[in-house]
Amino acid sequence: MESDLKNITSFVGQSYGPWSVLSIKTIVGKGLSLSSSMDIVKDISVEKSENTNWVLKGFTSNLRYTNRPEKIVLDQQPSVLGKPENTFAAFIPIKKNAEWWLLTQDERRKIMAENSKHIEIGTKYLSAISRQLFHSRDIGEEFDFLTWFEFSPNNRERFDELIFLLRKTEEWKYVEREVDVRLKKK
């Protein structure tokens, strides 16, 4: 029976689809199997089959950590996906460890915002890099978050810089699985 659940997006690694996979790099933990292409489908009913290498699902949500001053800055440069010039993309699924999830909301916020400056770092790259966060943990998926970024060929180095800075933060010490998939629009 097909489910009627809405707001679930499936990222499907397979041999066809609008995105060519340039590389799949395991940063920490178990990797993802090789796949030549990827499709993004707003449909919960896509299942792993002999034609797919992996299917990862997530949903968009309200902002869970951002405060008002940060929100004002974010709203000044809204993230727009699908811009024609943004022909490069990165798909980075992440799983944080049990220790992270045992922290309370205020403790997680302190590590993210104050100690790691996650929001502050990200804000500097808003105009160059469009992004969308998908949540996976709550629906029992193997990753906690699926992060999706789009950028132009000129901004590939800017993106590498952003990711480099984020991986050095205190917050990233809680990441126990991370795979970095780079893609190019066909």
Next chain:
Amino acid sequence: MESDLKNITSFVGQSYGPWSVLSIKTIVGKGLSLSSSMDIVKDISVEKSENTNWVLKGFTSNLRYTNRPEKIVLDQQPSVLGKPENTFAAFIPIKKNAEWWLLTQDERRKIMAENSKHIEIGTKYLSAISRQLFHSRDIGEEFDFLTWFEFSPNNRERFDELIFLLRKTEEWKYVEREVDVRLKKK
């Protein structure tokens, strides 16, 4: 095709199931159709059919507002569902308005914890009333939250008192739809 999504619970209003429906009261907004019984199924694939009056789905998640001192208090009296003496229950689906969801995390926390004392009020009833919160908004359901409470016959008035106090808070001004379903174990 059946979905493999885990951690989704379905609350099913129908003519059979382990819980007898005692009453369905619309507190605000659109109600729910009458149903003589209810079942709770940890299965995403239950769909509305001619045999069901309604199917509401949600997932459990990490605590999104609680700070460490509050968590310590909560952990001292963990909520245990399914106690044999808790033969009465309440199922209260809630939808908050757009204004609530435009607030940032710190603003929602301030209204809940400081102005409304939601957590403080709830804490006083922990030993008498077991409860579990399910999230629905993120999966595109018609309600934002499904709240489930279990208590003994002796604690029915205590539960009414708890709900009365919560409905008087500033937080409840953001509730645009609420239905109060009372149940008894068969």
